[in-house]
Amino acid sequence: MKKISLSRVLIYTFLIIGAVIMVFPFYWMITGAFKTTAEITVFPPLWFPTSFKLDNFVEAFQRAPFLNYFLNSIIALCGSVGICFFTTIVGAFAFSKLDFPFKNVLLGLMLGLMMVPFEMIVITNFRTIIDLGLYDNILALIVPFTSSIFYMYILKGFFDSIPDSLYQAARVDGCSNWKYLWRVMVPIAKPSLVTITLLNAIASWNSFLWPSLAILNKVNKTLPFGLYAFMSEGGSKTELMMAASTIVVLPMMILFLFARKQIVNGVARGGLKG
Secondary structure (H helix, E strand, O other), rough: OOOOHHHHHHHHHHHHHHHHHHHHHHHHHHHHOOOOOOHHOOOOEEEOOOOOOOOHHHHHHHHHOHHHHHHHHHHHHHHHHHHHHHHHHHHHHHHHHHHOOOOOHHHHHHHOOOOOOHHHHHHHHHHHHOOOOOOOHHHOOOOHHHHHHHHHHHHHHHHHOHHHHHHHHHHHHOOOOOHHHHHHHHHHHHHHHHHHHHHHHHHHHHOOOHHHHHHHOOOHOOOOHHHHHHHHHHHOHHHHHHHHHHHHHHHHHHHHHHHHHHHHHHHHHOOOOO
C-alpha cells in the first residue's frame, strides 16, 4: 500500500477540523429551525430534532413579511448584478484590448478608488440618491451598484491572458469589437464570469448598511434588515430566529451548491496565463 506521510495526515486533519468549524453553525441553524422550544433549550444539547415541523417557518412568516423582504432582495439582486455584469464585461474588454488616450492613467485612478472604503462614500451616495429622487425606492438599492472596479479588474486580468493574436486575427476577418467580445471573449471567460457574478450576488444579498439608510418604508426593505427587525418582532424564541436566519441564508447556499463547479473552474483558470 502507498505510504501516507505524516505531513499529509496533519494537513487533512486541519482541513477536516476547519471544515467542521465552518459548517457547524449552518448545521445548528438549520436543525434548530425545525426544533421546538423545549428541544432547543434542553441541556445537554439535542443534536437532531425529533420531528421536522414547519411550524417555526409558518410563524416566522406570520410575524414578519419575509415574503415581501425576499421579493425586494431578489429585485435588488437581479437589477444590480445584471447591470454590473454588463458594465464589468464592457469595461474589462476596453481596458484589456482597446487603445484610447490616457488608458493607463484612467485605470490607475480607478484602481486607486478601490482603496476608499464604502463607508467613506456612503454620504455622497446618499445625497446623490436624494437628488435623483430615488430615496425610499427599490431603485436606490440598484443604481449605486451597477458597476464595480474590483470585478472589472479581475476580469481584465483574465482577458489579458487571452493572446492578442486571436483578437487581431478576428479583426482581420472583419469581426467587430462588439461581436468579438460576445462571441469569443465572453464564452472563454464563462468560469470567471460565473465566479464574479456569484460573489456580486452574495454581496448584494447580504447588504445591510446601505438598505438601512436608503430605504425607509418597511415595504421596500430587504431580507437582512428583515432579519434584524425580527429580533424584536420574533421575541425571545430562539427557534423562530433560527427559522428566519435559514430563510435568509438558504438561497445563497443553494446557489453555491449549483455553481460550485463553475467557481472552482473560474479560480483555476484565473491562475493560468496564456
